Amino acid sequence: MDEPEALFDTGPSLPPGPPGGGGGSLADLGEAVRGSAPLAVRMRPRTLDELAGQTQLKAVGSPLRQVIEGDQSLSLLLWGPPGTGKTTIASILSRHTGRHFVEVSAVSAGVKEVRAAIDTARNRLVRTGAESVLFVDEVHRFSKAQQDALLPGVENRWVTLVAATTENPFFSVISPLLSRSLLLRLESLTDDDVRGVMRSALTDERGLAGTLEIDDEALDHLVRLAGGDARRSLTYLEAAAGAATSRGLDRIDVEAAEAAVDRAAVRYDRQGDQHYDVTSAFIKSIRGSDADAALHYLARMMEAGEDPRFIARRLVILASEDIGLADPTALTTAVATAQAVQLIGMPEASFNLAHAVIALAVAPKSNAVTTALAASTADVRAGKVGPVPPHLRDAHYAGSQKLGHGTSYTYSHDAPFGIAEQQYAPDVVADAQYYRPTEIGAEAAIKERWERVRRLIRGR
Missing domain, CATH: 1.10.3710.10 (DNA polymerase III clamp loader subunits, C-terminal domain)
Known part of the structure; x- marks a missing residue:
């Protein structure tokens, strides 16, 4: 099995890695295909310090920094929402440690492919001393048998496993794999984090290189739509830049941003009056049993990029404050919705939120x-x-x-x-x-x- 990487979703051929390394890294890919790669790929952080947000993971002396800068062979389990840097961390780890990088597709790979990747990594380690990083995205999609197949490579350190998941690993990852990995929790990016990512992409040579500017309103619109997802924000920015360029503009205005992502800009300041006014109307509509009005305000909040966890928390409070024992199932429904939002994430969790809003609105009320x-x-x-x-x-x-x-x-x-x-x-x-x-x-x-x-x- 000399070329097992062909079995996996590794994308285009990777350029050579650093001297002494076993192969290329995902970060190098962005530099190699700068002209054609998506903006999100070109702007992928090259160092831990360039990673947006995640202050707790980047702190001096943190476990992640020790693994990357200390070149420790320690498997990582990265848990967090989409677009928060899970794939980027795997890329940085491979780049800075000079290890061979292999990505296994959790959608298409089976037990045979997982074992082949680990066997190849072991053979490479024995023959050349070169270590490998095995990146498994969405590891929660692996069956128990597939996750079991990862254990020998992790236990014997034939590979440095970096597994990423958007779901709670205590429910979706087998205990033996969980206990042998360092669990790192990634938080959703703040609006300021996402805004910084896009501003950097506007000026960076790897990005738009200062060819376009952006209006504050258009930037705020894209930040809201990104929902804390850095990758999504750069995809939207690239589309908006294309829309502005096609119109002969030298700056991205809100019309270009709307046209690019086919979403109207909802005037909604998460720190201002609109946030409090819409939230107030939302709660009062449910309390008043008007499911239609409540759904309207829910849609406004979601379209404006409101944190779905904030909405879910408000529903949990309302279930006891305004319904109570008039419908004993109300609190159960609200708590289940809050858990579903955390477990599933947006946009799918919008169905759970709508379910809860309707159930609580039509429920009998008691304070x-x-x-x-x-x-x-x-x-x-x-x-x-x-x-x-x-x-x-x-x-x-x-x-x-x-x-x-x-x-x-x-x-x-x-x-x-x-x-x-x-x-x-x-x-x-x-x-x-x-x-x-x-x-x-x-x-x-x-x-x-x-x-x-x-x-x-x-x-x-």
Whole structure:
């Protein structure tokens, strides 16, 4: 198996690597085909310091910096949203350590191809001493058997595995592979990070080399559409530059940006009034049970590039604040949506968000949870914090019974209906009634039961 790389999705032939290295790196590819490669490829960072965002990974003494600059043979598992630098890190690792670079397609490669790549890397190591970087993008797409096939190469360090995933590796990567790799979490890029990537591409010789300028409004539009994805931002910028050039312009205006990506510029400042006004209208529309209006505001936020995790968090809050026990499934739906957004990412997670918005909008509404919390908090802040009744105090330590702790406690499961008549709250709030359920939705049945239970507890 002298040429197994032919089995894999490695792209065009790579140029020779540094002296003493085993092969080319992905970063070198951008330099070799500068004239024809996409802007995102040409502008791929060459060093860790050029990587946008990810401050925690680039810090002096960080594990990633030690692996790259210290030339350590340590496998990496990179977890993060698209366009945050996972492939770039693999490229930098290969470039700066002089290792042979091989990429396996997680979509098309099987166990046979994975083993072939590792066997070739082992043979190369034995014959020439040259080490290899095996890059597996979207490793979560590999079956358990395919991931198992990676283990011998990782355990014996025949390859330096760099595996990238957009999904939670604790669910999508087998435990043996996870335990043998350094897990690095990549964060979504901020608007400023993406803006910096595009401004650099406008002036860098590898990019547009100062041939075009860009209006602030057009740049903001592209930043919003990129959604924290550096690769997407450069793709959009390249398309917008082409649109401007075709119109004979020397700068990219908002019309060129709109024409290039076929999206109207939504006037929406994530740090300004539009952010707060649209968010407020969004929440109030769901609270008011207008699913259509709520979907409109959801679409506006998503089209403007709002962080989907922010939207999901607002839905989780609303599920308890405005629905509560009127529909006990509301919180479950909202939390599941928040998890789906984290697990799947955009744009597919937009379906999950729309699902939750409709479900919460049409659900029966109750703010009884909100008012109960407010009333109990108000009493505590007013100083109504009497001592815990003696029969409820901890009775597990020596001498507690001499103090009367727990001696008269009635075990609820021994009482009729599992409800014992006894005092639970401190004397100062013994008669307080914080939770006042409504008769809306499922809370109507809860109201009837809670009123009976409260009478039994308090001997009434």
